[in-house]
Amino acid sequence: MSATNTLLLVDGSSYLYRAFHAMAPLTAPDGMPTGAMYGVLNMLRRLRADYAHDYCAVVFDAKGKNFRHDMFADYKATRPPMPDELRPQAEMLPDLVRLMGWPVLVVPDVEADDVIGTLARQGAEHGLQVVVSTGDKDMAQLVNDRVTLVNTMSGETLDIAGVQAKFGVRPDQIRDYLALMGDKVDNVPGVEKCGPKTAVKWLEAYGSLQGVMDNAAEIKGKVGENLQAALEQLPLSYQLVTIKTDVDLHTELSDGLESLRRQTPKWTQLAVEFKRLNFRTWLKEAEERMRETAQGDDLFGSADVGEQAALAAQRPSENMENEISDGLPQTAPAPETLDYQAVTAEAQFAELLDKLSQADTIAIDTETTSLNAMDAQLVGISIAFQTGIAAYIPVGHSITAAPEQLDLQDVLGRLKPHLENACLKKIGQNLKYDQHVFANYGIELNGIAGDAMLASYILESHLGHGLDELSERWLGLQTVKYEDLCGKGAKQISFADVAINQATEYACQDADFALRIESWLKARMTAQQIEMYEKMELPVAQVLFEMERTGVQIDKAELDRQSHELGNQLIELEKQAYETAGQPFNLNSPKQLQEILFDKMGIPTKGLKKTASGGISTNEAVLETLAPDYPLPKIILQNRSLAKLKSTYTDKLPEMINPRTGRVHTTYAQAVAITGRLASSNPNLQNIPIRTAEGRRVRRAFTAPSGSLIVSADYSQIELRIMAHLSGDKTLLEAFKNGEDIHRRTAAEVFGVPPENVGPEQRRYAKTINFGLIYGMGQYGLAKSLGIDNLSAKNFIDRYFARYPGVADYMQRTKEQAAALGYVETLFGRRLYLPDIRAANANARAGAERAAINAPMQGTASDLIKRAMIDVRNWLVSDGLHSKLVMQVHDELVLEVVETELDLVRGKLPEIMAKVDGGMLDVPLVAEVGSGEDWEGAH
Structure with missing residues (x-):
């Protein structure tokens, strides 16, 4: 097929829905669903490769009703609304398709089918071969000697003979065929009980719909009666299934078909x-x-x-400074030669030790038996001395993998002075892990001067920071993958069984690449970013290592009691659910719950979220909507909440107690949240619920040993204080400087009453407004949170901004700056990138604007708590105290304090934490301190 004589037309709306249901639920790093977009783009990619063409178009349905709704009000009335996961993809997809070089058409008042039909007719009239890519059977009516249909999913191609073979009728009879059968998807009425076989039989006998209607009296039996009953509406059905081929496209195609010339991708x-x-x-x-x-x-x-x-x-990396050419970063230069050696003989090791004694900077990495650093045992150690020069010392490989290797204890004993030498600078990738590994052997890894993961986090917090990704992004090199050496799943082998030559390349590469990347990234930092890197992130990593190493004592007996009580509550809730439903059912089955709530109990479904298959969702958001009016959804929510608490904490925490220490040792992730906040896992301390009594009780299990107490120091309303500083709003600044109850003050301002007359409900409203607005909450979100109508919520917001005009100015100013720069910054210079801030998709852009408002506050709060961790730890060490930091959760520091030091610590903590801003804030920082035998008692 000649490219110059072919017009390729794509039914974009058909592609979109088919891809949505066919693809796995993929998401972008920011959480946006992408599966349908990926599927469509992939189909377009294959189509363009398979069908040479010089003219093309992708056509999407316009929003809203079209001319067929004027003909028949119930047209498509039975179609479910577009799934929530698909909506943002549908909005973004046309722009992506245009960037790929496809002309895109979206024409109001008609459907994509009509635009395609018109273009197919015009193309054929101009002597073009027309290929229409779709899965819609209605399109078969367009087929002629110049128009062919292709289905990329099934591989099916339909010409005139193909239509006849597939449907049993000619292309010019497809409209008659469809009118007789009707279309349930589009809610087009047909003849009841008339399926494909009957429609084909009638058309073979009478030639057309009109012929069938003219001879309806001859058709006997029930189906004949149904035909006669449908005679009045059949002409309308015929019109509804007929694709227009005369749509006026002059506005869209100013140069006629030349407007559809295949374009160069952007x-x-x-x-x-x-x-x-x-x-x-x-x-x-x-x-x-x-x-x-x-x-x-x-x-x-x-x-x-x-x-x-x-x-x-190009190497895409948005909004980076010190970049060249198209605003895209260069990759680090590669060495002319590589020198990776396995150290398996005494002479080699002696030479390595000599090089260590002369070096001032090395990169180091460990290969181990476990991802759990506290339990990991050494398999090997790699050391890079400079770019391209590294050595691997195997010490724990199997005899088969490494017939010759040095003795582990001898190697560690002779390496220890160098590893503990603070003057020998150490670089690595996530060195906190390697610190734990060496600590398992009684070695302190001192002199940590750089970490590629943390350097990347400073520069590009919104991207990934794994060594594989960093190597690809900054070195332009692919790493040897762990799975390439060890395999996956049940057949995966231990690294100890990897052959020494392969292990050497892998391990040396880790150390060498970390050294190169850290140096390259540091050279691209601003002075403020270098200070944050060296004075905040690297020192915090040391604090986190010590906290992880210390762990926290867990009262297993307390958790056993709580698990037993929660189990009894779950049994009781299950009984209540059965009684309310009038039958037993599986509370964890969405299908059974859906049937009981909406079929058996008849709860109205209007406005409720639907699943991808079109059923009503029974997710938490839907149940929360129903709970105020119906008892069963409330019971299910209680059941889910307690079941999650039991399985995640009261049952699981005892299993996480390290048998060697008798404590739980969480792992803090430092390079995850773009705002700088820490995350934790095994267990996740950040998510222990505090809004319910049962959730708060879990904290009772976090205890101190005999002779010590738990002390909690929590910043008071830190993000609101930062908002006051950033906005410069005089009323907010005054309230914080005077030590007022900010929620009471806001309630007084919004409700127009003296502070002393503010009631509890008014203060609750004000608290929701205060915290909601700093997270970018609009009137609909506020209405939902407060349980009020949208107009009342809007009035509250208007009154808030009228009383706090500085806040409104800050929000608008921040959105404008974010759109101009692509990022916002914390008070200390941490850049928080917002990839969607200029997105064509309105929902994505609105989400980015909300993040732009909140990120400087949440990010600054994160910076402050990190500075507090560093200062508190340094004070404890410098003063020789035995008390230790054991946890960091949100804006709170948790310490294990020996009783003899309690008064000193309680007095000093708020003093230290109040000064970590270095006088930069225009409002005072306040830390509230409490103590008790357990974590809950410290609040």
Whole structure:
């Protein structure tokens, strides 16, 4: 098929829904669903490769009703609304398709089918071969000697003979065929009980719909009666299924069919979007194609030499400073040669020790038996001395993998002075893990001067920070993957069984690449970023290591009691659910719950979220909507909450107690949240619930040993205080400086009453407003939180901003700055990137604007608590105290304090924590301190 004579038309709306139901639920790093978009783009990619063409278009349905609704009010009335997961993808997809070089048409008042029908007719009249890609059977009516249908999912191609073979009728009879059967999907009425076989039989006998209608009296039996009953509406059904081929497209196609010329992809913009959406394979393939050839067909179509060169040069990384060419970063230069050696002989090890004694900086990495650092045993140690030069010392491989290796204890004994030498600078990747591994052997890893993971986190908090990804992004190199050596799943082998030559390349690469990346990233930091890196993130990593190492004591007996009580409560809730439903059922079965709530009990479903299959969802949000009016949803919510508490904490925490220490040792993740907040796992301390009595009770199990107490120091309303500083609002600043109850003050301002007359309910409203607005909450969110109507919520917000005009100015100013720069900053210079701040998708952009408002507050709060951790730890160490930091949760520090030091610690903590801003804030920082035998008692 000649490209110059082909018009390729794509039913974009059909593609979108088919991809949505066919693809796995993929998401971008920011949480946006991407599966349907990926599926559509992938189908377009295959289509463009399979069908040569010079003219093309992707057509989507316009929003709202079309002319068929005027003909028949119930047209498509039975179609479920677009799933929530699909809506943002549907809004973003047309822009992505345009960037790929496809003309896109969205024409109001008609359907995509009508636009395609019109273009197919015009193309055929101009002598073009027309290929229509769709899965819609209605399109078969367009087929003729110049128009062919293709289905990329099934691989089916339909010409005139193909339509006849598939449907049993000619293309010119498809409308008659569809009118007789009707269309349940579009709610087009047909003849009751008339299926494909009956429709074909009638059309074979009478030739057309009109012929069938004219001879209806001859058709006997029940189906004949149904036909006669449908005679009045059949002409309407015929009109509804008829695709228009005369849509006026002059506005959309100013140059006629020439407007549909295949276009060159916008590679610079596509690369950014692929990066943001995490479509990494396409980005890599595109880059490889550009390096291979300077012209010809590329991933999604042909591109000119200039655009190919631009793509080949780029490494997408939005909004970075010190970048060159197209605002995209260079990769670090590679060494001319590599020198990776396995150290298996005494002479080699002696030479390595000599090099260590002369070095001032090394990179170090460990290979171990476990991802759990507290239990990990050494398999090998890699050390990089400079770019491209590294050594691997195997000490725990199997005899088969490494017939010759040095003695573990001898190696550690001779390495220990160098590892503990603070003057020998150590670089690595997530060195906190390696610290634990060496600590398992009684070695303190001192002199930590850099960490590639943390350097990346400072520069690009919104991207990934694994060594594989960093190597690809900053070195332009692929790493040897762990799975490549050890395999996956049940057949995975231990690293100790990896052959020494393969292990050497892998381990040396880890140390060498970490050294290169850390140096390269540090050179790209601003002075403020270097200070944050060296004075905050690296010292915090040391504090976290010590906290993880110390762990926290857990009262197993207390958790056993709580688990038993929760089990009894769950049994009782199950009984209540059965009684309320009038039958037993599986409380964890969405299908059974859906049937009971909406079929048996008849709860109205209007406005409730639907699942991808069109049923009513029974997720937490839906149940919370129903709970105020119906008892069963409330019972189910209680059941789910207690079941999660039991399985996640009261049952699980005892299993996490380290038998060697008798404590739980969480792992803090430092490079996860873009705001700088810490995360924790095994257990997740950040998510222990505090809003319910049962949730708060879990904290009773976090105890101190005999002779010590738990002390909690929690910043009071820290984000609101930061808001007051950032906005400069005089009323807020005054309230905090005077030590007022800020929620009472807000209630007084919003409700127009003296502070002393503010009631509990008014204060609750004000608290919700105060915290809601700093998270970018709008009137609908506020209405839902307070249980009021939207107009009342809007009035509250209007009154708030009228009383606090500085806050409104800050929000508007921040959104504008974020849109201009692509990021916002904390008070200490941490950059928080917002990839969606300029998104064409309105929902994505609105979410980014909300994040822009809150991120400087949450990010500054994170910076402050990190500074507090460092200062408190340094004070405890410098004064020789025995008390220790054991946990950090949100804005709270938790310490294990020996009783003889209690008064000193309680007095000193708020003093230290109040000064960590260095006088930068225009409001005072206040830390509230409590103590008790357990964590709950300290509040």
